[in-house]
Amino acid sequence: MSKIAFIGLGNMGLPMAVNLKKAGHDVHAFDRVPAAMEAAAREGMTASASAIEAVSDAEFVVTMLPNGPIVLAVMAEIVPAAASGAVIIDCSTIDVESARSASEMAEKSGLRLLDAPVSGGTGGAQAGTLTFMVGGEKQAFDKASPILDIMGGKLVHCGASGAGQAAKICNNMLLGISMIGACESFALAEKLGLSAQAAFDVISTSSGFCWSVNNYCPVPGIGPDSPADHDFKPGFAAELMLKDLGLSQQAASGTGQATPMGEHAMQLYQSFLEEGGSGKDFSGIIEYLKTAARPAD
Numbered sequence: 001m002s003k004i005a006f007i008g009l010g011n012m013g014l015p016m017a018v019n020l021k022k023a024g025h026d027v028h029a030f031d032r033v034p035a036a037m038e039a040a041a042r043e044g045m046t047a048s049a050s051a052i053e054a055v056s057d058a059e060f061v062v063t064m065l066p067n068g069p070i071v072l073a074v075m076a077e078i079v080p081a082a083a084s085g086a087v088i089i090d091c092s093t094i095d096v097e098s099a100r101s102a103s104e105m106a107e108k109s110g111l112r113l114l115d116a117p118v119s120g121g122t123g124g125a126q127a128g129t130l131t132f133m134v135g136g137e138k139q140a141f142d143k144a145s146p147i148l149d150i151m152g153g154k155l156v157h158c159g160a161s162g163a164g165q166a167a168k169i170c171n172n173m174l175l176g177i178s179m180i181g182a183c184e185s186f187a188l189a190e191k192l193g194l195s196a197q198a199a200f201d202v203i204s205t206s207s208g209f210c211w212s213v214n215n216y217c218p219v220p221g222i223g224p225d226s227p228a229d230h231d232f233k234p235g236f237a238a239e240l241m242l243k244d245l246g247l248s249q250q251a252a253s254g255t256g257q258a259t260p261m262g263e264h265a266m267q268l269y270q271s272f273l274e275e276g277g278s279g280k281d282f283s284g285i286i287e288y289l290k291t292a293a294r295p296a297d
Helices: 013-022 034-042 051-055 068-081 096-108 121-127 138-151 163-191 196-203 238-255 260-277 282-291
Strands: 003-007 026-030 060-063 087-090 112-115 130-135 152-159
Touching (some): 003 068, 013 026, 013 034, 013 060, 051 068, 060 138, 087 096, 087 138, 096 112, 096 163, 112 163, 121 130, 163 238, 163 260, 163 282, 238 260
Parallel strands (some): 003 060, 060 087, 130 152
Antiparallel strands (some): 112 130
């Protein structure tokens, strides 16, 4: 059993921490939101008064935070207080440069930090089936793997510091693009008088096969259970997709790589949120696309 500090108990962080507790680890949790702390205490975790208190003597520190500036601020707070030799596992989705800066900060204090963003949404967090894309030192990855295995179904060591974030950004840019394509296809099928079931039966077994159709179909009653079957209650919120697409475009700008589809996907998700998509799953963009005006020919 290891002492694990877990900082950031939101929709993803809390169920991840719960799985660590259920596996028998001594989890010391911290979040600035009182309700999150109360939920952690109900699950048998130690509710720490501060992030510094949580990391004291912890062998592993797991963070799940909203953005790069917050990650760096938290690291500046906890790194000096962390135990010698501790491994910090940052599961936040942030920009590559912030991930590398956080790693450098940890290394200067003799600690090792892994950037380990996840894929799989809240369902994967609850089930312990997340995919972890991990950047950082291989030795630290090997040490942290038993902890990651509790929360995830697949671990991929992507390379040096920042590589995990790079992989997450590229993956989610493609996911955003493919979901828009899936939504456009089903919207057009409806206008052409083709049933959604027939469209699914063809696409899911033909060259249009993709995760956005086969596993997460944006049409209710079609394919495996998905947010479309629950009025687009988020598994992965549209706001988070917009955030990730923004990170992809920040990276594209920094490297000089053209990503026109990624850029357009970001613009479409921005419009979706402005037109009532706030609080909905990212697949809910089908509702926006069905009503969007087509440019004049």
